[in-house]
């Protein structure tokens with residue numbers, strides 16, 4: 108059974124605006140799904156709809172077999188659906204420690220222990236714990252954003268272009284980190300421009316075009332698919 112099953116999702120931003128025209132997305136427990144597709148296809152919109160930030164006009168979203176279309180974003184977070192947006196995903200003027208505490212707001216009593224575990228896992232967060240988040244490099248900031256999400260104990264991580272703006276080396280390191288989180292059993296739906304790198308760590312790929320899932324398949328097969336390569340991978 109799917110952990111997440113979004114089907115026929117129609118939604119947008121204004122009352123008349125339909126950005127998603129019946130989008131589908133399924134994520135199995137522990138699965139890493141890479142969502143690729145052209146700019147403006149609605150990839151970020153789909154993640155926002157799943158996170159509960161946009162009201163659906165039509166369609167269903169089930170988590171653990173329960174319909175959640177009318178569940179608030181906060182309640183979805185408590186259910187374990189944790190969204191890391193592409194931008195503004197840390198509090199820039201707050202320190203690294205304070206950011207992690209914000210990530211642990213759902214269970215403040217466990218925050219200190221969780222911060223200790225995460226600082227061991229990502230040493231840079233311990234080293235920089237008193238530094239303002241805005242002083243971090245792009246890669247460090249993304250690690251912080253990811254660690255804030257892990258503070259919640261996510262069952263489904265929604266990552267919007269985690270490698271955006273990173274130098275190739277920092278992007279490689281971040282993808283390795285995401286792969287490790289996946290191997291520990293967390294289900295992940297990840298939107299990426301960097302399609303080949305995303306497919307390399309994913310179980311399955313989904314191509315979103317014009318507000319619909321145009322195709323899906325095993326990630327390794329998709330990375331070899333001539334049409335996918337022509338459209339999204341530059342040859």
Ligand SMILES: Nc1ncnc2c1ncn2[C@@H]1O[C@H](COP(=O)(O)OP(=O)(O)O)[C@@H](O)[C@H]1O
Pocket residue numbers: 120121126144145146147148149150151152153
């Ligand atoms: N906050 C918003 N208000 C109105 N329109 C938006 C907003 N965010 C995105 N859009 C529009 O929705 C469409 C899909 O955007 P988005 O989901 O961000 O695409 P992608 O992430 O695939 O590049 C675009 O046409 C974009 O202009």
Ligand SMILES: [Mg+2]
Pocket residue numbers: 150151152193267
């Ligand atoms: Mg986007």
